Amino acid sequence: MQRILATLVIAAVVGVGAWTFTHLEVTTDITHFLPESEDHELARISQQMTSSDLSRSVTLLVHADDEATTLAASRDLVARLEGLDEVEWVKSGPGEDLNEAFYELYFERRLLFFTDTPEAAALSDDDLAEAGRELRRRLVSQTGAFVRRIAQRDPLLAFPRHLERLQDAQQGSLRVVDGQLLTEDGRAVVFLATRESPFDAAAAHRLADGIDAALAAVRAAHGSSVTIDRSGFYRFTIASEQSIRSDVVRISVVSTIGVILLFVLVFRSPRYLLLGSIALGAGLVAGLTVTQLSFGRIHGMSLAFGATLIGVAIDYVAHAVNHHTLEPHPGGPWKSVAVVWPGLALGAATTVAGLIGLAWTSIPGIRELAVLTSTGVIVALLVTRYLLPVFMPERPVATSGHRWLRDRLGEQLARLRGSRAALIAMPALSLALCVVGLWRLSWVDDVSVLATFDDALRDEDERVRQAVSRMDTGRFVIAWGHDEEQALQRNDEVFQRLTAAQAAGELTAFRSLHSLLWSARSQRASFDALREADAYARLDRAFEAEGYVAGSFAAFGDDLRADPPAPLTFEELSSSPLGSLVSSFRVDLGEGRVAFVTLTRDADIDAVEARLAGLEGVRLFDQQSFMQSAYGRFRTRTLEMIGFGLFGVFLIVLVRYRRLGLALAAFLPAVLAAATALAVVVLAGYEVNLLHVVGLILVLSMGVDYGVFMVESRADEHGPAATMVSLLLACVSTVLSFGLLAMSTNPALRALGLIAGIGVLLSLLLAPMAWLLLGGRPGAPPE
Numbered sequence: 001m002q003r004i005l006a007t008l009v010i011a012a013v014v015g016v017g018a019w020t021f022t023h024l025e026v027t028t029d030i031t032h033f034l035p036e037s038e039d040h041e042l043a044r045i046s047q048q049m050t051s052s053d054l055s056r057s058v059t060l061l062v063h064a065d066d067e068a069t070t071l072a073a074s075r076d077l078v079a080r081l082e083g084l085d086e087v088e089w090v091k092s093g094p095g096e097d098l099n100e101a102f103y104e105l106y107f108e109r110r111l112l113f114f115t116d117t118p119e120a121a122a123l124s125d126d127d128l129a130e131a132g133r134e135l136r137r138r139l140v141s142q143t144g145a146f147v148r149r150i151a152q153r154d155p156l157l158a159f160p161r162h163l164e165r166l167q168d169a170q171q172g173s174l175r176v177v178d179g180q181l182l183t184e185d186g187r188a189v190v191f192l193a194t195r196e197s198p199f200d201a202a203a204a205h206r207l208a209d210g211i212d213a214a215l216a217a218v219r220a221a222h223g224s225s226v227t228i229d230r231s232g233f234y235r236f237t238i239a240s241e242q243s244i245r246s247d248v249v250r251i252s253v254v255s256t257i258g259v260i261l262l263f264v265l266v267f268r269s270p271r272y273l274l275l276g277s278i279a280l281g282a283g284l285v286a287g288l289t290v291t292q293l294s295f296g297r298i299h300g301m302s303l304a305f306g307a308t309l310i311g312v313a314i315d316y317v318a319h320a321v322n323h324h325t326l327e328p329h330p331g332g333p334w335k336s337v338a339v340v341w342p343g344l345a346l347g348a349a350t351t352v353a354g355l356i357g358l359a360w361t362s363i364p365g366i367r368e369l370a371v372l373t374s375t376g377v378i379v380a381l382l383v384t385r386y387l388l389p390v391f392m393p394e395r396p397v398a399t400s401g402h403r404w405l406r407d408r409l410g411e412q413l414a415r416l417r418g419s420r421a422a423l424i425a426m427p428a429l430s431l432a433l434c435v436v437g438l439w440r441l442s443w444v445d446d447v448s449v450l451a452t453f454d455d456a457l458r459d460e461d462e463r464v465r466q467a468v469s470r471m472d473t474g475r476f477v478i479a480w481g482h483d484e485e486q487a488l489q490r491n492d493e494v495f496q497r498l499t500a501a502q503a504a505g506e507l508t509a510f511r512s513l514h515s516l517l518w519s520a521r522s523q524r525a526s527f528d529a530l531r532e533a534d535a536y537a538r539l540d541r542a543f544e545a546e547g548y549v550a551g552s553f554a555a556f557g558d559d560l561r562a563d564p565p566a567p568l569t570f571e572e573l574s575s576s577p578l579g580s581l582v583s584s585f586r587v588d589l590g591e592g593r594v595a596f597v598t599l600t601r602d603a604d605i606d607a608v609e610a611r612l613a614g615l616e617g618v619r620l621f622d623q624q625s626f627m628q629s630a631y632g633r634f635r636t637r638t639l640e641m642i643g644f645g646l647f648g649v650f651l652i653v654l655v656r657y658r659r660l661g662l663a664l665a666a667f668l669p670a671v672l673a674a675a676t677a678l679a680v681v682v683l684a685g686y687e688v689n690l691l692h693v694v695g696l697i698l699v700l701s702m703g704v705d706y707g708v709f710m711v712e713s714r715a716d717e718h719g720p721a722a723t724m725v726s727l728l729l730a731c732v733s734t735v736l737s738f739g740l741l742a743m744s745t746n747p748a749l750r751a752l753g754l755i756a757g758i759g760v761l762l763s764l765l766l767a768p769m770a771w772l773l774l775g776g777r778p779g780a781p782p783e
Contacts, residue, residue, distance in 0.1 A: 006390040010278065017285035024288060025297040054584040055198050058232035059464050062188040065225045071180055073222040074188035080214035081192055086207040089580045090192040093180040101577040102163055108565045110158040111530055112523035128542035131156050153555045155539060166515055183467045198233035201241040207234055231464035235457060244300035247744040258736035259314060268399045275388050276317045279380045287376035291368050302368040315730040316344050316384040319709060322729060325396045326406055326722040333392035341385055343712035346656055347705035348381040350649045355701055410721030416772055423769050430676040437679025444687040445632040471511060471599040474623035480595035481617055484570055488519035490617050491596040497611045508602035513585035520567035527564045536560050635690045642697060649704055665774040666711045670703025673762035677755050691751040699759030702734060706767040724768060731764040
């Protein structure tokens with residue numbers, strides 16, 4: 001009956017696992033490892049920027065043997081890209097629709113955009129006379145036909161000047177040939193925006209495949225000399241996803257093979273391997289199911305920890321099976337497992353206590369990791385206690401190799417017990433390494449530790465950006481407000497101050513929405529200033545002196561006397577053909593809150609910050625510095641949490657043993673092992689970062705298990721030799737799992753694997769020594 005019930009439970013786990021794996025959504029979105037900041041507004045802006053049009057934009061540079069082929073290939077590529085579902089819009093030049101849209105949007109509002117400094121509307125007589133001469137020059141220029149069409153209503157040429165400002169601001173150093181943008185070195189420029197987030201790996205792959213297919217078709221039509229250079233976040237998403245996926249598969253395969261060989265060599269029975277697989281599978285399914293239901297998705301790096309759950313789940317099985325095999329209880333497997341249950345339960349409790357605090361961190365990826373691992377540990381423990389004894393043999397037979405390993409480890413413990421100097425040597429060496437290594441410790445709070453990219457990919461991205469926008473990535477001025485109008489007013493002031501900063505040499509250039517849109521207040525102020533300056537009457541006299549017929553520009557006077565048109569809004573601008581030019585400047589913060597971005601180049605951070613000082617809702621945002629600060633604060637809080645967690649773990653073991661010596665024997669090896677592992681990493685020349693802190697939590701959690709198992713063995717009438725075999729099996733399986741992460745090409749996984757591998761090995765060495773030093777006595781009954 002017990003086996004039937006156990007089989008039904010396993011079948012239920014398989015069913016839940018099937019549902020979970022078919023619904024599992026794995027992401028490589030880097031924002032899962034971005035922390036919330038104490039500056040909540042900037043943190044929200046930083047996270048929103050990851051899905052904004054600015055992040056979703058892609059730039060392609062098309063090049064061929066000659067300019068004519070380049071232009072033809074670019075037009076063909078644009079036509080093909082417009083048919084891709086993943087592409088929201090594509091543009092390669094101003095186009096006729098843009099020119100018409102400029103006219104429709106701005107001509108009737110030309111006086112609203114005449115000046116953004118109202119005092120400039122008080123035109124002097126000399127200014128008006130020069131305006132008359134400029135109008136005459138424009139009338140006989142190449143654009144004369146258009147100027148004659150608008151001159152009576154726009155003698156000050158407000159609309160052409162605004163159009164020129166717009167074109168200069170948007171094109172920068174680019175030139176227009178046959179309606180297409182070209183770089184200085186003759187490459188055609190194609191801009192596009194993706195529909196999905198650039199950090200969605202599946203969408204990024206579809207976009208890359210679509211661009212590759214379009215390029216292949218273009219090359220077939222226009223020759224193999226056609227090439228494109230690319231810039232866009234989607235390429236880094238693909239590179240990161242491929243790296244993580246490759247690491248997960250490779251490490252999981254090596255880990256699984258290693259654990260299989262370990263069990264076969266020690267137990268020589270597929271039964272025990274199957275028992276380990278049941279606990280592992282149940283823990284992994286439970287962890288992934290709870291994580292999927294809690295968060296809706298799981299990050300690839302968090303999933304990598306799911307793959308390494310084998311290192312924890314196998315520990316409990318190995319300890320139970322090892323004791324039942326070497327020291328079987330006359331009452332059978334249920335009694336054998338019951339004997340070691342207090343140690344298993346206490347070890348799991350301390351492990352979960354060390355991990356559960358991470359579930360309340362501000363980094364989604366770390367929260368996923370905590371929930372996944374804690375759930376898996378608890379379920380694996382319960383399966384070991386209440387399910388596996390059903391399938392364990394009543395009268396197990398230990399292999400000769402298994403008994404030999406127990407005897408040799410028992411002999412080594414006996415030798416250590418007889419040599420106090422040898423017992424002290426290892427802890428003393430660890431303390432010395434801590435003193436030397438931790439003294440040199442310096443933290444690197446850099447978000448780049450989360451990923452590594454091919455230098456060629458990074459260089460190509462930078463070349464494209466420099467050829468087109470030449471704006472600094474990740475550094476911009478942000479102006480936000482409770483509503484769009486307030487944000488625009490602040491953006492207007494940012495423009496004025498950055499203009500002054502540029503004139504003073506404090507930044508090379510900047511690109512702002514202000515070139516296209518002002519606040520309603522500034523638009524009305526421009527119109528009112530012209531009206532109050534009696535601009536028409538004075539212009540009529542000045543232009544008559546320049547040879548124009550009096551009253552020729554009465555329509556201009558009529559426009560000034562009439563009610564002004566409604567101010568241009570962002571919604572109207574974004575829904576026009578100019579929408580692709582403005583969408584990247586806006587970030588919606590929710591609840592009606594809006595922010596506008598101004599891109600900068602070569603900004604003197606201190607000088608520009610001084611320029612912007614005093615402006616409410618305005619900041620110069622350096623994303624790298626901001627993220628470093630945010631990670632630094634998170635690291636500090638995590639270390640504090642570790643300290644509180646260790647205090648809680650020590651209280652748990654102290655309550656269990658009610659003797660300070662035994663509590664220290666269970667607790668200190670993990671602490672010393674973690675500190676020594678960190679010191680070794682420092683002395684080896686590695687940069688220490690937030691992910692090493694997470695690794696320390698894992699070392700402490702698993703290391704306390706070893707100390708607990710050793711202390712629990714004091715009640716074993718056969719001595720601690722069997723427990724030492726359990727610790728060795730647990731350590732090797734853990735190193736095969738967590739330690740192998742050090743093989744990863746991903747810096748985050750590598751940091752975790754390195755610190756975990758070293759720490760767990762040290763825990764294995766220090767746990768029996770601490771137990772012996774602090775009064776371990778085989779056969780002593782529990783308190």
